[in-house]
Amino acid sequence: MKKQQFISDYTVYEDEKEMAACAPADAELLLQAHKATENSYVPYSKFHVGAAARLSNGVIVKGCNIENSAYPSGLCAERTALFAAQAQYPDVPVEAIAITAYSEITEVTEPVAPCGACRQVMVETEQRSHIPMRIICQGNTGKVFVFDGVETLMPFIFLTKFL
Ligand code: THU
Numbered sequence: 001m002k003k004q005q006f007i008s009d010y011t012v013y014e015d016e017k018e019m020a021a022c023a024p025a026d027a028e029l030l031l032q033a034h035k036a037t038e039n040s041y042v043p044y045s046k047f048h049v050g051a052a053a054r055l056s057n058g059v060i061v062k063g064c065n066i067e068n069s070a071y072p073s074g075l076c077a078e079r080t081a082l083f084a085a086q087a088q089y090p091d092v093p094v095e096a097i098a099i100t101a102y103s104e105i106t107e108v109t110e111p112v113a114p115c116g117a118c119r120q121v122m123v124e125t126e127q128r129s130h131i132p133m134r135i136i137c138q139g140n141t142g143k144v145f146v147f148d149g150v151e152t153l154m155p156f157i158f159l160t161k162f163l
Contacts, residue, residue, distance in 0.1 A: 111138050
């Protein structure tokens with residue numbers, strides 16, 4: 001018997017200004033994610049999430065969370081963006097996705113990380129394209145976290161190779 005560890009590296013920027021100086025394209029993607037929050041439909045949670053996916057052809061596809069009174073019928077911003085990208089550009093890899101949020105109730109000062117279901121969709125998006133997808137997370141303001149590939153966020157992923 002032995003103990004093992006999984007260790008994940010990620011990059012932390014103090015804010016979007018520091019990011020813009022180091023990684024301007026990703027800072028622009030983050031801005032698009034903030035813009036995407038404007039289209040959210042969130043009468044129940046009042047929590048607006050925006051996502052922006054940059055494809056390898058340079059196109060940016062935005063998504064937002066859309067809720068429903070029959071709760072499971074809603075969808076997170078990340079999956080809205082990734083499914084829209086797949087529907088419109090099925091053969092084009094997703095290089096990066098930015099995720100941001102603001103709440104009508106409280107300040108969101110920490111990066112918002114994708115939920116487990118969205119991570120699982122990210123895994124398969126990556127597997128299809130064979131390119132690691134950068135995941136860029138911020139709240140409404142403050143620090144920005146950047147993960148180089150979904151496996152850094154979700155170790156021991158469910159793999160389709162066994163299906
Ligand atoms: N939400 C997202 O859009 N992305 C996530 O990764 C987590 C949660 C949405 C779903 C719901 O509309 C609201 O945030 C509150 O859970």
